[in-house]
Amino acid sequence: xxxxxxxxxxxxxxxxxxxxxxxxxxxxxxxxxxxxxxxxxxxxxxxxxxxxxxxxxxxxxxxxxxxxxxxxxxxxxxxxxxxxxxxxxxxxxxxxxxxxxxxxxxxxxxxxxxxxxxxxxxxxxxxxxxxxxxxxxxxxxxxxxxxxxxxxxxxxxxxxxxxxxxxxxxxxxxxxxxxxxxxxxxxxxxxxxxxxxxxxxxxxxx
Amino acid sequence: xxxxxxxxxxxxxxxxxxxxxxxxxxxxxxxxxxxxxxxxxxxxxxxxxxxxxxxxxxxxxxxxxxxxxxxxxxxxxxxxxxxxxxxxxxxxxxxxxxxxxxxxxxxxxxxxxxxxxxxxxxxxxxxxxxxxxxxxxxxxxxxxxxxxxxxxxxxxxxxxxxxxxxxxxxxxxxxxxxxxxxxxxxxxxxxxxxxxxxxxxxxxxxxxxxxxxxxxxxxxxxxxxxxxxxxxxxxxxxxxxxxxxxxxxxxxxxxxxxxxxxxxxxxxxxxxxxxxxxxxxxxxxxxxxxxxxxxxxxxxxxxxxxxxxxxxxxxxxxxxxxxxxxxxxxxxxxxxxxxxxxxxxxxxxxxxxxxxxxxxxxxxxxxxxxxxxxxxxxxxxxxxxxxxxxxxxxxxxxxxxxxxxxxxxxxxxxxxxxxxxxxxxxxxxxxxxxxxxxxxxxxxxxxxxxxxxxxxxxxxxxxxxxxxxxxxxxxxxxxxxxxxxxxxxxxxxxxxxxxxxxxxxxxxxxxxxxxxxxxxxxxxxxxxxxxxxxxxxxxxxxxxxxxxxxxxxxxxxxxxxxxxxxxxxxxxxxxxxxxxxxxxxxxxxxxxxxxxxxxxxxxxxxxxxxxxxxxxxxxxxxxxxxxxxxxxxxxxxxxxxxxxxxxxxxxxxxxxxxx
Numbered sequence: 001x002x003x004x005x006x007x008x009x010x011x012x013x014x015x016x017x018x019x020x021x022x023x024x025x026x027x028x029x030x031x032x033x034x035x036x037x038x039x040x041x042x043x044x045x046x047x048x049x050x051x052x053x054x055x056x057x058x059x060x061x062x063x064x065x066x067x068x069x070x071x072x073x074x075x076x077x078x079x080x081x082x083x084x085x086x087x088x089x090x091x092x093x094x095x096x097x098x099x100x101x102x103x104x105x106x107x108x109x110x111x112x113x114x115x116x117x118x119x120x121x122x123x124x125x126x127x128x129x130x131x132x133x134x135x136x137x138x139x140x141x142x143x144x145x146x147x148x149x150x151x152x153x154x155x156x157x158x159x160x161x162x163x164x165x166x167x168x169x170x171x172x173x174x175x176x177x178x179x180x181x182x183x184x185x186x187x188x189x190x191x192x193x194x195x196x197x198x199x200x201x202x203x204x205x206x
Numbered sequence: 207x208x209x210x211x212x213x214x215x216x217x218x219x220x221x222x223x224x225x226x227x228x229x230x231x232x233x234x235x236x237x238x239x240x241x242x243x244x245x246x247x248x249x250x251x252x253x254x255x256x257x258x259x260x261x262x263x264x265x266x267x268x269x270x271x272x273x274x275x276x277x278x279x280x281x282x283x284x285x286x287x288x289x290x291x292x293x294x295x296x297x298x299x300x301x302x303x304x305x306x307x308x309x310x311x312x313x314x315x316x317x318x319x320x321x322x323x324x325x326x327x328x329x330x331x332x333x334x335x336x337x338x339x340x341x342x343x344x345x346x347x348x349x350x351x352x353x354x355x356x357x358x359x360x361x362x363x364x365x366x367x368x369x370x371x372x373x374x375x376x377x378x379x380x381x382x383x384x385x386x387x388x389x390x391x392x393x394x395x396x397x398x399x400x401x402x403x404x405x406x407x408x409x410x411x412x413x414x415x416x417x418x419x420x421x422x423x424x425x426x427x428x429x430x431x432x433x434x435x436x437x438x439x440x441x442x443x444x445x446x447x448x449x450x451x452x453x454x455x456x457x458x459x460x461x462x463x464x465x466x467x468x469x470x471x472x473x474x475x476x477x478x479x480x481x482x483x484x485x486x487x488x489x490x491x492x493x494x495x496x497x498x499x500x501x502x503x504x505x506x507x508x509x510x511x512x513x514x515x516x517x518x519x520x521x522x523x524x525x526x527x528x529x530x531x532x533x534x535x536x537x538x539x540x541x542x543x544x545x546x547x548x549x550x551x552x553x554x555x556x557x558x559x560x561x562x563x564x565x566x567x568x569x570x571x572x573x574x575x576x577x578x579x580x581x582x583x584x585x586x587x588x589x590x591x592x593x594x595x596x597x598x599x600x601x602x603x604x605x606x607x608x609x610x611x612x613x614x615x616x617x618x619x620x621x622x623x624x625x626x627x628x629x630x631x632x633x634x635x636x637x638x639x640x641x642x643x644x645x646x647x648x649x650x651x652x653x654x655x656x657x658x659x660x661x662x663x664x665x666x667x668x669x670x671x672x673x674x675x676x677x678x679x680x681x682x683x684x685x686x687x688x689x690x691x692x693x694x695x696x697x698x699x700x701x702x703x704x705x706x707x708x709x710x711x712x713x714x715x716x717x718x719x720x721x722x723x724x725x726x727x728x729x730x731x732x733x734x735x736x737x738x739x740x741x742x743x744x745x746x747x748x749x750x751x752x753x754x755x756x757x758x759x760x761x762x763x764x765x766x767x768x769x770x771x772x773x774x775x776x777x778x779x780x781x782x783x784x785x786x787x788x789x790x791x792x793x794x795x796x797x798x799x800x801x802x803x804x805x806x807x808x809x810x811x812x813x814x815x816x817x818x819x820x821x822x823x824x825x826x827x828x829x830x831x832x833x834x835x836x837x838x839x840x841x842x843x844x845x846x847x848x849x850x851x852x853x854x855x856x857x858x859x860x861x862x863x864x865x
Contacts, residue, residue, distance in 0.1 A: 025429075025594075026589070026591050026594060027591070028429060028431040028591065028592075028766055028768060029431040029432060029609070029611070029766060030604070030607065030609030030610070030611060031609070031766075032431070032766045032768075032769075034766075034768065034769065034772075086607065086609065091769075147560075147564070156583070167574060167575070168490055168492075168574040168575055168576050169575075169576050170490075170576065171488075171576075171578060171581055171595075172427075172594060172595065173585055173589060173594055173595065175587075183587060184584050184585070184586055184587070185584065185585040185586075185587065185589050186583065186584055187581055187582070187583050187584070194574060
């Protein structure tokens with residue numbers, strides 16, 4: 001058995017509210033885009049980086065509850081030929097409540113108490129308007145890690161920033177932008193993985 | 207002589223239990239006793255196994271070769287109980303007491319139990335002549351199978367919870383495993399050693415030999431969207447068969463996507479990794495190192511206990527919240543939550559078990575992990591649309607719609623296998639309106655929980671002290687359960703085919719079928735079929751809770767399958783019916799009888815109720831209780847149903863019945 005992490009870390013805890021949120025997976029069968037039910041590192045960190053124009057922002061999130069799921073069907077139009085493509089049905093969550101944890105560092109310590117960002121897919125259609133309200137600062141002390149199921153998605157390369165130690169990992173890939181036009185998929189730990197991690201990243205029940 | 211003829215054929219070691227022990231012991235050491243006119247024993251390896259498979263004070267005979275020594279240990283590992291269960295002063299019970307379906311009466315006479323005169327010289331001669339000819343295992347089960355299924359392995363009241371059939375099969379599996387695992391001792395030693403030395407050696411081996419009990423779960427990353435993607439279930443079936451082939455003496459239990467295995471402690475599952483890697487699947491495993499004298503089938507006992515306690519905590523939380531007036535609940539919630547989940551007696555117990563569990567993890571007694579094939583750190587786009595685990599290198603063109611999908615080689619090959627489930631293809635082409643996706647899920651943890659409770663109840667009835675402590679569930683009970691579980695699945699499928707016709711039923715896996723339906727009302731029929739078969743096979747689960755869950759998703763034939771699968775692969779209630787676009791029903795199996803009796807025959811009334819709900823659920827609910835409404839009296843049965851089952855369940859049911 002390896003030794004657990006022995007580092008102190010601090011995270012800003014924000015409560016998340018969104019009326020309509022679609023954190024889309026890849027489109028299936030060319031016509032259907034399902035949503036996931038957590039907030040991956042790449043989504044929330046990317047949104048915050050874009051909003052504040054800073055680089056060293058590391059955040060993860062999870063969804064505590066949502067009222068219901070619904071579907072939105074639209075047909076993307078080819079602007080050159082002015083012809084509609086096959087309609088795509090997108091799944092989205094309604095009235096979402098969740099948590100976001102941002103690693104405290106020089107670039108994030110002056111983040112305001114309330115942040116309004118746009119998160120997820122179909123932002124041009126009015127989806128993803130999200131309010132983050134600061135709840136406080138969470139300190140994770142030496143060896144104070146809980147065991148259980150991870151409630152978020154996070155690239156392997158950032159596990160150390162959130163003191164996550166996989167036990168029974170469930171892997172997947174998250175997209176990481178390299179530039180405005182380039183991206184790569186990076187190996188990541190997905191929700192449901194059994195891990196040692198700070199309590200806020202663990203599902204409450206075993 | 208071929209190798210098979212030289213084997214002791216461990217399956218037959220307890221054949222003597224089909225003869226009344228009034229005549230002689232089941233290991234035949236005092237055969238023929240006072241019986242005359244019966245044939246002599248003609249020694250062969252099978253007789254060796256029968257005569258030498260015990261090593262106790264009570265028995266004169268004992269193992270005199272390495273094979274019979276291993277058999278003696280396997281017999282003990284495969285027994286239903288640890289032999290500490292004794293109901294004093296009670297006559298033996300020869301018929302099996304299945305914990306989930308107890309017999310109408312307990313039979314104290316072997317002849318009555320198995321339906322032949324088990325004391326007659328003719329019956330004894332039959333058995334002795336049979337063994338004398340050194341028969342095959344197949345012959346044994348063919349001729350004596352029906353008696354083995356009835357006769358309890360151990361007729362001691364309280365221990366009679368598994369059949370001789372299960373015990374025979376399990377003993378053989380464990381024998382074969384141990385034969386390759388235990389350090390070989392020369393037969394010469396057994397010939398010169400005293401009985402006491404052999405007894406000590408058996409005790410030492412049982413105490414000091416470590417084995418691993420492993421539960422594996424096979425996962426597929428593919429998100430099936432097209433009918434052809436359902437071929438992943440075909441692959442799952444193949445993977446299970448391949449694992450069985452590679453580990454013929456290790457697999458104790460097979461579920462939908464789970465397996466329970468007994469392995470050497472140094473097993474690293476490389477063969478399993480190779481098998482699943484070929485299809486891009488991955489495996490989770492949980493393991494526990496145990497001694498041979500503690501053969502419990504549950505590598506995750508602490509986690510199972512914690513989950514059980516958390517469920518009690520949740521009920522307690524709901525009970526306390528229900529006492530608080532609705533307008534004060536929000537304020538009080540935090541306090542109640544703390545009191546129940548952090549400060550209560552159960553919270554302390556959970557913390558104690560957690561601490562113990564972490565200690566075990568530290569000592570390396572138990573562990574868990576996942577096995578993946580290959581995991582590159584980075585993948586350049588495009589990524590496979592189905593599994594999202596590999597680079598997409600193939601293009602799948604759908605001729606009909608012109609849509610192109612980018613897939614990895616694994617997913618492409620699975621899709622390319624062709625239509626493994628042709629009826630689904632036909633239904634899609636014929637433009638079928640709706641299909642039901644029906645999945646039965648067996649929760650292993652819940653199974654052990656409920657069997658422990660039922661076993662404790664049985665021991666309590668017999669007046670055995672400390673029933674909770676003694677009610678240990680071992681491998682044999684799970685194997686016994688497995689027979690009935692398979693029978694249940696078979697009956698359920700058969701009844702569905704009888705009702706809906708073979709052309710309208712497509713079996714995907716034993717526990718997963720699809721049915722083409724004409725009307726939503728057919729969902730009620732399906733629930734009725736399930737309820738009847740379940741009550742017949744597992745009546746006792748209805749009194750407690752059910753480890754068997756039923757998931758039904760009703761969707762249009764072209765509805766993306768992954769949506770249906772997402773619901774079916776995460777069943778949280780015992781019965782879940784999801785009608786896409788209409789609503790859900792979530793029930794316990796014990797509620798099904800009453801639920802199916804809700805009297806909602808008037809279609810016009812149902813239509814009015816469901817139309818109101820489309821405007822507002824609240825409006826529909828209020829209307830049910832509105833004395834001014836002209837249908838107030840006619841809504842009586844719905845009002846009563848809402849009280850019992852909740853508004854959402856009844857509303858969905860009304861939509862189904864109003865179709």
